Amino acid sequence: MTDNDAPLRPSTHQPVDLPGLRISGLGLQYGTRAIFTDLDLTVQGGEFVVLLGTSGVGKSSLLKIVAGLTRASAGTVTATDGLPLAGRIAYMGQQDLLYPWLTVIENVMLGARLRGERQEPDRARHLLERVSLQDRAKALPSELSGGMRQRVAIARTLYESHPFVLMDEPFSALDTFTRAQVQDLTAELLQDHTVLLITHDPLEACRIGHRLVVLTGHPARLGPPIEVPGPTPRAPDDEALLHIQGHLMRILMEGHGA
Numbered sequence: 001m002t003d004n005d006a007p008l009r010p011s012t013h014q015p016v017d018l019p020g021l022r023i024s025g026l027g028l029q030y031g032t033r034a035i036f037t038d039l040d041l042t043v044q045g046g047e048f049v050v051l052l053g054t055s056g057v058g059k060s061s062l063l064k065i066v067a068g069l070t071r072a073s074a075g076t077v078t079a080t081d082g083l084p085l086a087g088r089i090a091y092m093g094q095q096d097l098l099y100p101w102l103t104v105i106e107n108v109m110l111g112a113r114l115r116g117e118r119q120e121p122d123r124a125r126h127l128l129e130r131v132s133l134q135d136r137a138k139a140l141p142s143e144l145s146g147g148m149r150q151r152v153a154i155a156r157t158l159y160e161s162h163p164f165v166l167m168d169e170p171f172s173a174l175d176t177f178t179r180a181q182v183q184d185l186t187a188e189l190l191q192d193h194t195v196l197l198i199t200h201d202p203l204e205a206c207r208i209g210h211r212l213v214v215l216t217g218h219p220a221r222l223g224p225p226i227e228v229p230g231p232t233p234r235a236p237d238d239e240a241l242l243h244i245q246g247h248l249m250r251i252l253m254e255g256h257g258a
């Protein structure tokens with residue numbers, strides 16, 4: 001982004017008392033193939049950063065490294081409060097990964113159950129209320145629509161009470177309207193979290209992200225962050241949003257041609 005492209009209004013994200021994520025000098029090599037090199041990015045505490053990039057550029061690999069699921073070839077990922085990241089990250093992937101034989105409320109409390117911890121049904125019910133699924137607590141996932149299932153997955157993510165949330169294309173399977181609804185809910189409910197979300201969709205990025213970063217090239221590098229002004233979730237026809245969405249499309253198309 002050039003200075004001319006800088007937004008007129010600042011993003012509404014204000015630093016809060018939450019740990020941020022610091023990615024420094026990150027590199028990944030599969031065999032002799034360098035996927036990305038020298039990635040630097042700080043997600044401030046309470047900030048919602050969206051990562052975009054063309055298919056196969058290395059977005060999921062980057063997220064998996066942050067989640068501690070893949071080992072980097074170079075560099076570090078740390079929390080800005082100096083405490084370990086392990087045990088403080090909630091990860092939400094493309095599939096909702098609900099257990100089909102457990103009820104909705106049991107799925108929300110799944111993490112506690114798997115760790116052998118005490119489950120807190122009252123808290124789970126409160127979260128189901130926040131995603132408007134209080135009446136479906138005893139339903140099985142097979143009885144729900146795709147949008148409802150993703151709302152259960154969001155409630156489960158919130159139940160974990162982790163400061164860091166990583167999301168890898170969590171809404172890609174939803175139709176446009178349901179997707180917009182779940183985007184609104186996500187922007188609202190994840191306000192008190194430090195979030196890194198991957199999407200292919202420039203509109204989604206512009207609606208819910210405080211800052212956007214694009215991974216492009218071979219090996220891939222991160223472009224300068226793009227700030228989107230105004231509170232989230234943004235209206236899909238917001239003028240600043242439409243401008244930045246066009247800018248983003250151009251970067252992605254140029255990156256694809258590279």
Ligand SMILES: Nc1ncnc2c1ncn2[C@@H]1O[C@H](COP(=O)(O)OP(=O)(O)OP(=O)(O)O)[C@@H](O)[C@H]1O
Binds near residue numbers: 030054055056058
């Ligand atoms: N375990 C692995 N071993 C070897 N190569 C891998 C491995 N995982 C991913 N890759 C390769 O690394 C590259 C980046 O993959 P990655 O899934 O991170 O991309 P992506 O940007 O998330 O793609 P998409 O948007 O299609 O999900 C791809 O070429 C992929 O084939």
